[in-house]
Amino acid sequence: MSDEHELPDEEVSGGERPISIPPELPVLPLRDTVLFPNSFMPLAVARQSSVRLIEEAIADSRVVGVFTQLEPGTEEPTQEDLYPVGTATHIHKMFKLPDGTLRLIVQGQARLHLDEVIETKPYIRARVRHAEEGIREEDRLEIDALQRNIKNNFQQVVSLSPLLSDDLQALAGSISDSSKLTDFIASSLTTIPTATKQEVLGTLDVRERMEHLNRTLIKELEVLELGSKIQSEVQSEVGKSQREYLLREQLKAIQKELGEGGDQTREMEELREKIEAVGMPELVEKEALRELDRLSRMPVAAAEYTVSRTYLDWLVVLPWNVRTDEVIDLGHTKEVLDADHTDLAKAKDRILEYLAVRKLNPNHKGPILCFVGPPGVGKTSLAKSIARSLDRKFVRVSLGGMRDEAEIRGHRRTYIGALPGQIMQGLRRAESKNPVFILDEIDKLGSDFRGDPSSALLEVLDPEQNNTFRDHYLDVPFDLSEVLFITTANVLDPVAPALRDRMEVLELPGYTEEEKLLIATEHLVDRQVENHGLTPEQLSFTDDALRAVIRGYTREAGVRNLEREIGALCRKVARRHAEGTVDPVEIVPDVVTEMLGAPRFEDEEVAERTKNPGVALGLAWTPAGGEVLFVEASRMPGSGSLTLTGHLGDVMKESARAALSWFRGQTDAYGVASDFYQSSEIHLHVPSGAIPKDGPSAGVTMVTALVSELTGRPVRGDVAMTGEITLSGYVLPVGGIKEKVLAARRHGVFEVIMPRQNEKNVNEDLSPDLRRDMTIHFISRIEEVLTLALQPASSSSATEVANAPVEEPEVRGTVQ
Structure with a gap:
C-alpha cells in the first residue's frame, strides 16, 4: 500500500496562474531528463537526499527547483555537475512506495537560473532567480515564420514516428504562444538527446530557441525519412515469404547507413583478421575473402549461413604457414630408434639415410616410405619414434575398411554434413604443416560404388603432385610436400600397382x-x-x-x-x-x-605327424608371418585321377599337378612302375582346410610327400622345405625366407631345404646367430630335395612297396 499526497482542488487548477519564486529553493537533480515549463511529467525519486527534499517540500510550498545533471552517473552532484538553467516545478502528487522510493506528478512553471549552491546536506539548496525570456520587437515577423515551419515539421515528424501520438499535432496547433509552443514540442520529442533538450531549455531568446528547435526537427525528420526508406528497401528484398527476417534486415540496413556494426559485423571483422593473419597463399586468401563477403550479406538464419561459416572456420584453422622446427640429429635419431626398437637394422639404416639427405638438402622431395611386415613387429611405433626423434607432430589415420573416396578427399559442400577428408582433418589435428603422417593398414583399403580410396591416395603420395592437393570440401590447393608420409601394410599384394610404385618398401620381418x-x-x-x-x-x-x-x-x-x-x-x-x-x-x-595352463604348442607335434610315409613338412608365408605347412599324400585304387583338397588356390593346384607329372617321368629312378597311375587314384591334402592357401612355394613339399607315399619311404621329421618346381625338375626361388626359417625354428625344426637362388636372402636377412642355429641346404634340383628329405628305404624293398597291389579299404599316408 502506498501513501498518496495531493493538493486541494483549488490549487490544481489549470496551470495558468502565476507562480511566486522564492530566492532560495531546494534543488532536485534529474538524470537524463529535462523538464520544461508548462508541462506535466511523472518522476521517480530514489536517492535518500532527494526523498527527504520532496517530503519537506510537500509539507511546505511544494515548489522545488529541477535541474538536469551533466553526467547521469554522478551520485552526489555539486553545482558544477548541474546545468545552469532549470525549471521551477510544482509538485502535484506524491506516491510513497513500500521500498522507500517516491513517485511524483510535477508541473514545470518557469525557467530558473542557478546562481549559487548554499548547502548540500541533507540535500542541495541554492539561490535561484527567474530566467527572463526575451522577444525583440523586430523579431516578431521571423518568429511567426519559424512558428509555422515548426508546426509543419512537427506534423511530419509525428506522422512518420511510431513513438508519437497523432493527438500531439492537434495540441501543438492549438498553442499560439511561441515560447510555450517551443517548450511543448521539445518536451514531446522522446528520441532527441538530453543535451539537445537542455540546449532548448537554456536558450532564453525565443527566436534563437525556435531556430534551434527547427534545426532539431529537420534532423529528426531526415532520420525518420531514411528509416522509412531503409524499411522499404528491406521489405522489397526480403519479400513476403521471409517476413520473419524483417527486423534483422532492418537492423543491418540501419547499421550500414549509420556506419555502425553489431555482433555479426564484429564476427565478420574477426574472421577477416584471421584470414589475413594465417598466411594463406594469395589464391586461397582471395577465395576466402570472396566467401566472407558473401557470408556478410547473408541472413544469420539462412540455410547456407552455417555451411559458409563452417567452411571459413576450416580455412582459418588449417596450418597454411605453421611449421614445427625440425631437429635433424642423426646421432639422437639413432639412439631413439635403438631405444624403442630391437633389431630392424635395415629399416633403421634406410630411415637414417633419408634423414641425412634431408639434412643436407632440406628441399629434397624424399620418397614415401612403406613399412611392410606381419602384425606386431613395430611398424606404427617405428613411425612414432621417427616423429619423436625429429621433434615433429605425429598424426595417424587408419585406412582399414575405408571404401569411400570422400574419406580421403572430403565431400563437396553441396552435401548435408559435408566435411574435409581425413588428410586435411589430420593436418588440423597436428596444427602443423610438416607432421609425420602415418597412413595405417594401406593394404586394407576397399572400393565400391562410392569410389576407390586408393586412387585418391595417388595424388597424396606423389611428391611431384601433392604440393597442390585439392580437397573436395575446401576446393583450394594445399601444399602437402612438407609432410613426411609413412604407410604401413601387412602384405603388398592387395595394394594397387600404381600406388605401390609411389612408395619405397621397407620390409620389417618377424623376430627370432x-x-x-x-x-x-x-x-x-x-x-x-x-x-x-x-x-x-x-x-x-x-x-x-x-x-x-x-x-x-x-x-x-x-x-x-x-x-x-x-x-x-x-x-x-x-x-x-x-x-x-x-x-x-x-x-x-x-x-x-x-x-x-598347459602349453598350447608342442615341438614333438612335427615328428609325430611325419613318422608315416606320405607326409612332408613345408614352409609358407602369411601376412602374420611364416608358418609350417603339412602336405599329405595318399594312394588308393582308381583309374588315374588326382584329387586335391585343403582349400587350395589355383597356383597351388597347378604345383600339385606339376609335381605328379614330374614324378611320372622319374618312376624308374625311384623303383616305381611306370603305369602305377593307371590303376591308382592320388589324393593330395593340405590340413587346416578352412584356411585358404595359395602360392607356388609348396611345390617341393608336394613332390616329397608324393614320392614318400609311392615309395614307402617316410620323410624326415626334422627337416622343412620350400621352393617352386618346374616340370624339368628345377627348383625356383621363393619369398619370405626369414619368416619361413623363423617358423621352422618355432616348431623345433632346425634343418631347412630351400632353392639355391635364395642363398643371398639368407645371408642378408638372417642374423649370424640364426644362421648358426639352423642348418640350411641350398638345392637346384628336385632330386637333391628327395635325397635330403626322404629316410633310407626300410628292410623291405621300396620297389616292392611301390608295385604292391593296392587293396581296399586301406589308405596309407593319412594322419588322423
Whole structure:
C-alpha cells in the first residue's frame, strides 16, 4: 500500500496562474531528463537526499527547483555537475512506495537560473532567480515564420514516428504562444538527446530557441525519412515469404547507413583478421575473402549461413604457414630408434639415410616410405619414434575398411554434413604443416560404388603432385610436400600397382626367439608390470620363463601375443597382492605352467605327424608371418585321377599337378612302375582346410610327400622345405625366407631345404646367430630335395612297396 499526497482542488487548477519564486529553493537533480515549463511529467525519486527534499517540500510550498545533471552517473552532484538553467516545478502528487522510493506528478512553471549552491546536506539548496525570456520587437515577423515551419515539421515528424501520438499535432496547433509552443514540442520529442533538450531549455531568446528547435526537427525528420526508406528497401528484398527476417534486415540496413556494426559485423571483422593473419597463399586468401563477403550479406538464419561459416572456420584453422622446427640429429635419431626398437637394422639404416639427405638438402622431395611386415613387429611405433626423434607432430589415420573416396578427399559442400577428408582433418589435428603422417593398414583399403580410396591416395603420395592437393570440401590447393608420409601394410599384394610404385618398401620381418626375449626384457615386462600397478620388487621374470612363454604359448612373427601373455601373468600376481599376499613373486617356467595352463604348442607335434610315409613338412608365408605347412599324400585304387583338397588356390593346384607329372617321368629312378597311375587314384591334402592357401612355394613339399607315399619311404621329421618346381625338375626361388626359417625354428625344426637362388636372402636377412642355429641346404634340383628329405628305404624293398597291389579299404599316408 502506498501513501498518496495531493493538493486541494483549488490549487490544481489549470496551470495558468502565476507562480511566486522564492530566492532560495531546494534543488532536485534529474538524470537524463529535462523538464520544461508548462508541462506535466511523472518522476521517480530514489536517492535518500532527494526523498527527504520532496517530503519537506510537500509539507511546505511544494515548489522545488529541477535541474538536469551533466553526467547521469554522478551520485552526489555539486553545482558544477548541474546545468545552469532549470525549471521551477510544482509538485502535484506524491506516491510513497513500500521500498522507500517516491513517485511524483510535477508541473514545470518557469525557467530558473542557478546562481549559487548554499548547502548540500541533507540535500542541495541554492539561490535561484527567474530566467527572463526575451522577444525583440523586430523579431516578431521571423518568429511567426519559424512558428509555422515548426508546426509543419512537427506534423511530419509525428506522422512518420511510431513513438508519437497523432493527438500531439492537434495540441501543438492549438498553442499560439511561441515560447510555450517551443517548450511543448521539445518536451514531446522522446528520441532527441538530453543535451539537445537542455540546449532548448537554456536558450532564453525565443527566436534563437525556435531556430534551434527547427534545426532539431529537420534532423529528426531526415532520420525518420531514411528509416522509412531503409524499411522499404528491406521489405522489397526480403519479400513476403521471409517476413520473419524483417527486423534483422532492418537492423543491418540501419547499421550500414549509420556506419555502425553489431555482433555479426564484429564476427565478420574477426574472421577477416584471421584470414589475413594465417598466411594463406594469395589464391586461397582471395577465395576466402570472396566467401566472407558473401557470408556478410547473408541472413544469420539462412540455410547456407552455417555451411559458409563452417567452411571459413576450416580455412582459418588449417596450418597454411605453421611449421614445427625440425631437429635433424642423426646421432639422437639413432639412439631413439635403438631405444624403442630391437633389431630392424635395415629399416633403421634406410630411415637414417633419408634423414641425412634431408639434412643436407632440406628441399629434397624424399620418397614415401612403406613399412611392410606381419602384425606386431613395430611398424606404427617405428613411425612414432621417427616423429619423436625429429621433434615433429605425429598424426595417424587408419585406412582399414575405408571404401569411400570422400574419406580421403572430403565431400563437396553441396552435401548435408559435408566435411574435409581425413588428410586435411589430420593436418588440423597436428596444427602443423610438416607432421609425420602415418597412413595405417594401406593394404586394407576397399572400393565400391562410392569410389576407390586408393586412387585418391595417388595424388597424396606423389611428391611431384601433392604440393597442390585439392580437397573436395575446401576446393583450394594445399601444399602437402612438407609432410613426411609413412604407410604401413601387412602384405603388398592387395595394394594397387600404381600406388605401390609411389612408395619405397621397407620390409620389417618377424623376430627370432632371442629378439623376442630381448624385447620382452627391455620393453614388455616393465610396461606390463607398471600397467598392472606392480613394481619390479613385487614381480620379476626369469629368462627361462620368458622363453617358455615364447615357445609354448605364442607362435607369431611379432610380439603382441607375447605381451598379452605377460599381461595375463601380471594380472594373476596383481590379484594375489590385492587379496593380501605381499610376498614378491618370481616367474619361472613352472609358475608359467601353473598360471597359464598347459602349453598350447608342442615341438614333438612335427615328428609325430611325419613318422608315416606320405607326409612332408613345408614352409609358407602369411601376412602374420611364416608358418609350417603339412602336405599329405595318399594312394588308393582308381583309374588315374588326382584329387586335391585343403582349400587350395589355383597356383597351388597347378604345383600339385606339376609335381605328379614330374614324378611320372622319374618312376624308374625311384623303383616305381611306370603305369602305377593307371590303376591308382592320388589324393593330395593340405590340413587346416578352412584356411585358404595359395602360392607356388609348396611345390617341393608336394613332390616329397608324393614320392614318400609311392615309395614307402617316410620323410624326415626334422627337416622343412620350400621352393617352386618346374616340370624339368628345377627348383625356383621363393619369398619370405626369414619368416619361413623363423617358423621352422618355432616348431623345433632346425634343418631347412630351400632353392639355391635364395642363398643371398639368407645371408642378408638372417642374423649370424640364426644362421648358426639352423642348418640350411641350398638345392637346384628336385632330386637333391628327395635325397635330403626322404629316410633310407626300410628292410623291405621300396620297389616292392611301390608295385604292391593296392587293396581296399586301406589308405596309407593319412594322419588322423
